[in-house]
Structures are given as structure tokens and as C-alpha cells.
Amino acid sequence: MINFIKIRFILTAILFIYLLLPPIVSAGDRVLTDVKVIHASTTGAEQFDPGLKGIIHELKSVFKYTSYRLLKDQRFDLNFSQEGLVNLPGNRTLLLLPSDTDGKRIRYQINIQKNNLSIFQTQVMLKNNSSITIGGPELDSGVLLINISSALQ
Amino acid sequence: MEKECDLCTSEDISRFIDGELSSEQCRSFEHHFSLCPDCSHRIDRYISLSFAFSCHADQKTMENHEAAVMGHKLEQAVLNSEKKSAGTISGLFGKNIYLKLASILAVLMIGLFPFDEDLLQGPSGPSAIVNSLDTEYASVMIIETQIEKHTIIWFLEET
Amino acid sequence: MIVTRLETNADTIKEQDLVQRLKKRQKWAFNHLVSKYQQRLFKLAYGITLDREDSLEVVQDVFISVYKNIQTFRQDSSLDTWLRKITIHQCLNWKRKWKRRFKWNHKSLEQEYDFQLPEENTNDPEILFWEKQLENNLMKAIRTLPDKTRLVFVLNAIEGLSYEEIAEVLSIKKGTVSSRLHLARKSLMDSLELNEEKRISYGKRM
Numbered sequence: 001m002i003n004f005i006k007i008r009f010i011l012t013a014i015l016f017i018y019l020l021l022p023p024i025v026s027a028g029d030r031v032l033t034d035v036k037v038i039h040a041s042t043t044g045a046e047q048f049d050p051g052l053k054g055i056i057h058e059l060k061s062v063f064k065y066t067s068y069r070l071l072k073d074q075r076f077d078l079n080f081s082q083e084g085l086v087n088l089p090g091n092r093t094l095l096l097l098p099s100d101t102d103g104k105r106i107r108y109q110i111n112i113q114k115n116n117l118s119i120f121q122t123q124v125m126l127k128n129n130s131s132i133t134i135g136g137p138e139l140d141s142g143v144l145l146i147n148i149s150s151a152l153q
Numbered sequence: 154m155e156k157e158c159d160l161c162t163s164e165d166i167s168r169f170i171d172g173e174l175s176s177e178q179c180r181s182f183e184h185h186f187s188l189c190p191d192c193s194h195r196i197d198r199y200i201s202l203s204f205a206f207s208c209h210a211d212q213k214t215m216e217n218h219e220a221a222v223m224g225h226k227l228e229q230a231v232l233n234s235e236k237k238s239a240g241t242i243s244g245l246f247g248k249n250i251y252l253k254l255a256s257i258l259a260v261l262m263i264g265l266f267p268f269d270e271d272l273l274q275g276p277s278g279p280s281a282i283v284n285s286l287d288t289e290y291a292s293v294m295i296i297e298t299q300i301e302k303h304t305i306i307w308f309l310e311e312t
Numbered sequence: 313m314i315v316t317r318l319e320t321n322a323d324t325i326k327e328q329d330l331v332q333r334l335k336k337r338q339k340w341a342f343n344h345l346v347s348k349y350q351q352r353l354f355k356l357a358y359g360i361t362l363d364r365e366d367s368l369e370v371v372q373d374v375f376i377s378v379y380k381n382i383q384t385f386r387q388d389s390s391l392d393t394w395l396r397k398i399t400i401h402q403c404l405n406w407k408r409k410w411k412r413r414f415k416w417n418h419k420s421l422e423q424e425y426d427f428q429l430p431e432e433n434t435n436d437p438e439i440l441f442w443e444k445q446l447e448n449n450l451m452k453a454i455r456t457l458p459d460k461t462r463l464v465f466v467l468n469a470i471e472g473l474s475y476e477e478i479a480e481v482l483s484i485k486k487g488t489v490s491s492r493l494h495l496a497r498k499s500l501m502d503s504l505e506l507n508e509e510k511r512i513s514y515g516k517r518m
Contacts, residue, residue, distance in 0.1 A: 135308075136309075227379075
């Protein structure tokens with residue numbers, strides 16, 4: 001009898017601890033990923049697309065470019081281990097793969113290809129509701145900037 | 154500022170030091186320099202400038218570990234170059250994604266204001282932490298903006 | 313004289329042999345090239361960039377470039393000259409690539425004025441004072457020289473090249489080498505002596 005109570009107590013304690021643990025990623029968790037493809041250059045008047053309002057200040061604090069045009073804004077609702085693909089100008093491709101999260105940051109594999117050959121790849125821990133910018137393949141007297149932001153669902 | 158001599162210019166002195174004057178000019182200047190303290194002084198200064206700079210550069214040798222790291226990176230670059238010319242594509246993210254490291258120049262803080270270390274110690278950290286990089290090209294920079302700590306990765310694509 | 317000529321020929325043959333083997337992509341030839349030239353090219357790159365980290369990257373880029381482009385080396389100049397040209401090009405290109413895009417001035421990770429002259433046995437106060445001045449201000453002054461001027465000064469001071477050799481490497485006239493080198497020396501000397509005057513005037517006021 002005492003052993004039975006002990007076992008029930010231990011099982012209850014384990015269940016209680018499990019419920020208190022931080023959420024573990026399950027196969028169903030998703031991440032909303034937004035990719036902005038930007039053309040930055042010094043030709044033309046000083047201007048930026050309204051869609052870049054959230055990041056333009058950071059970009060301008062770093063770069064000398066005067067013109068920032070939003071070429072593409074693509075959104076993905078991805079499961080973990082599901083790949084997102086963005087076609088970029090100049091026969092380039094961006095591949096994104098969120099793999100897991102600790103609740104605060106999301107691990108992404110990011111690969112940029114040109115003519116189907118990998119030219120750049122990185123693994124980053126991207127803060128939830130934050131973004132990273134990768135640049136800068138050359139394009140038309142300017143460069144491509146790729147801003148990737150994420151939000152856990 | 155030192156005044157220039159009436160008989161020769163500072164460029165004459167510069168050329169004299171480098172042995173770029175004719176033997177006749179050399180003979181004539183040598184006699185003058187033995188009598189003119191200004192020119193003699195200028196010769197000493199010019200020579201010591203080159204000597205001092207050369208000594209400073211001499212001390213900036215590559216360390217053994219730096220040479221070893223460079224040797225490893227060159228090996229990888231040579232392998233990649235051979236792979237490329239052989240036309241093989243080793244998978245979506247490359248065979249040795251974590252092994253090849255492009256050179257990362259530095260993590261530089263960008264701002265309009267002088268670098269302030271206190272600002273870096275914020276609790277939120279950078280927008281992205283870079284775990285690994287893999288690229289064909291040596292020129293990669295990782296930048297974090299000063300206020301928002303926005304992470305930027307910059308690579309120079311080979312033309 | 314004969315011995316000298318023979319040695320020169322031997323060096324040329326050795327270099328030709330090395331180049332041929334590099335063109336055949338023989339790995340040991342590439343390793344030999346790297347171990348023979350890495351310190352020299354690093355010193356040259358440092359003289360131009362004045363930055364240790366940049367110089368390491370430049371030297372690496374130079375060897376990668378040599379590996380990729382050795383087939384285009386026609387041996388109309390020596391291997392030394394070719395490597396020098398590539399190094400200079402990489403140094404200037406490196407700066408240009410970053411300066412064009414970014415707003416800040418790259419601050420070197422190393423201490424800028426970690427400068428020590430070799431020890432000399434002298435108690436002459438004027439010489440000691442002058443050396444100290446050099447120690448404090450020379451590198452600062454060198455950074456202010458325009459790239460083209462500093463380049464000529466570096467090739468002369470670090471590589472010990474003659475005007476003709478510098479002209480060949482940079483594809484400029486000998487007269488231009490002379491005037492730029494003179495300008496570099498004069499600017500540096502004026503800059504150092506201006507600091508000396510300031511120091512003296514400050515000392516008088518104290």
C-alpha cells in the first residue's frame with residue numbers, strides 16, 4: 001500500500017515537473033518567415049520604399065547607399081524542417097530552413113545559390129520577432145540586401 | 154619647418170639617398186652635404202624615416218598559428234576550386250557545412266557616435282547569433298548596429 | 313663575376329621550374345610558394361594597409377588568386393614582381409571594397425601605435441628624442457599619406473626597390489616615383505617636426 005502511494009506520488013511529481021518545463025518544440029510548431037529582397041544603390045535620388053520603414057534606419061546607419069528599393073516581399077508559414085525558397089535576381093536563389101527553437105531564438109539554415117551552386121551558407125539563431133540582413137551580391141550598379149525576419153506561431 | 158637649402162632641393166636629397174643621381178651630381182652634392190648642416194640633417198631624417206618604418210613592419214610578422222590557419226584555409230580553397238572545376242555539387246548545404254569557415258574580419262560596431270561599450274551590454278543581445286559560415290570567398294563581415302543590435306552579414310561575391 | 317652569373321641563372325631556372333610545377337597544379341609547389349613568400353607579402357601588405365587583420369586576409373587572397381590564375385602568368389616579369397603586383401592590387405581593392413559601401417572607418421583590432429625601435433647603444437639625447445618622436449608619431453603620419461604616395465614609400469622602405477623597379481610594379485614613370493617618394497618623406501618629416509614644435513611650445517607654457 002505504501003509502495004503504491006509512493007509510486008503515485010512520484011508519478012504525480014514527474015507530471016507536475018513536466019508541466020512546469022518550458023515548451024518543447026513539437027512537429028506542429030510553425031514559424032512565420034518574411035523575406036524582403038532589397039536593391040540598394042547610390043544612383044538616383046535618396047529614397048526608400050515604405051515597406052522598409054521598420055529597418056531603413058538600421059540600414060542607413062551602416063551603409064552609404066542612398067536608394068533602397070523593395071524588389072520583393074515574400075512570406076512563408078513554415079514548419080520546422082520545412083524549406084522556403086525565394087528566387088532572387090541574377091539567377092540566384094535563397095533557401096531557408098528553420099530547424100528548431102528554444103522559444104526565444106529560431107535556428108535557421110540559410111543558403112544562397114547562384115546558377116544552382118552554393119555561394120554562401122550560414123546557420124544563425126534569429127531572435128523571435130527580429131530580423132537579420134544579408135548582403136551584398138552585386139546587381140545593376142548596386143547590391144542586393146536580403147532581410148529575413150521571423151515570428152514564432 | 155626646416156628651410157630648404159639654396160643649392161639643392163629636398164627632392165635632390167631624396168634622390169641622392171636612393172642612388173638616383175648621376176655620379177657627377179653625387180660628387181658635387183657629397184661635397185656640399187659635408188659643409189651644409191641643414192642638408193646633412195635632412196639626409197639623416199629621411200633615412201631614419203624609412204629605417205623606422207621598415208623596423209616597425211619587421212615586427213609585424215605572421216605568427217606560427219596564423220600561418221597554420223592560413224595554410225588550412227588555402228587547402229580548403231584549393232579543394233573547393235578543384236571541386237568546382239570537376240562540376241560536383243555536394244548537396245543542398247554542402248558536405249562540410251561546419252568545417253569550412255570563411256574569414257571573418259571582425260565584429261564591428263557601427264554608429265554615428267563613438268564606440269560605447271556600455272551600450273553593448275543590453276539584455277536582449279544581437280538580433281541574430283551566427284553559429285557558422287561557409288563560403289567560397291574570403292571576404293565576410295559580421296556587423297551589429299549599435300542601438301538596435303541588428304545583425305548584418307556582408308559577403309563579397311566573387312565576380 | 314662568373315659565379316654570380318651562374319647563381320642568377322640557377323635562381324631563374326628554379327623560378328621557372330616552380331612556375332611550371334604550379335601550372336601543373338603540383339601541391340608541393342604551391343606549399344613551397346606559400347612558405348617562401350608568406351612573410352614577405354605579409355610585411356608588404358601591412359605596409360600598405362597598416363592593419364594586421366587586413367594583411368592576413370590580403371595574403372590569403374593573394375595565394376588563392378595565384379592558384380587560380382597561374383596559367384595566365386606569362387613570365388614576362390619575375391615571379392617576385394608578379395606577386396608584388398597582385399598584393400598591391402589586393403590591398404587597394406580591399407580598402408576600396410569596404411570604403412565604398414560602409415559609413416564607418418575601420419578601427420584596427422590591434423594597438424595602433426605599438427611601435428618600438430630596435431635597441432641602439434646611444435646616449436645622445438637628441439637621437440633618443442628623435443627616436444621617441446618617431447615612435448609616437450610616425451605611424452600616425454603614415455596613415456595620413458594618400459594611398460599612391462604611401463605605396464611608393466612602402467615599396468622603397470620595405471621592399472628596398474629602386475625607382476625603376478617601383479615604376480615597373482606600379483606601371484608609372486620613374487619621375488613620378490621620384491616625386492611621390494620625395495613627397496612622402498617631406499610630408500612625414502614636416503608632420504613629425506610640427507609635433508616637435510607643438511611639444512616644445514607646450515613645454516614652454518608649463
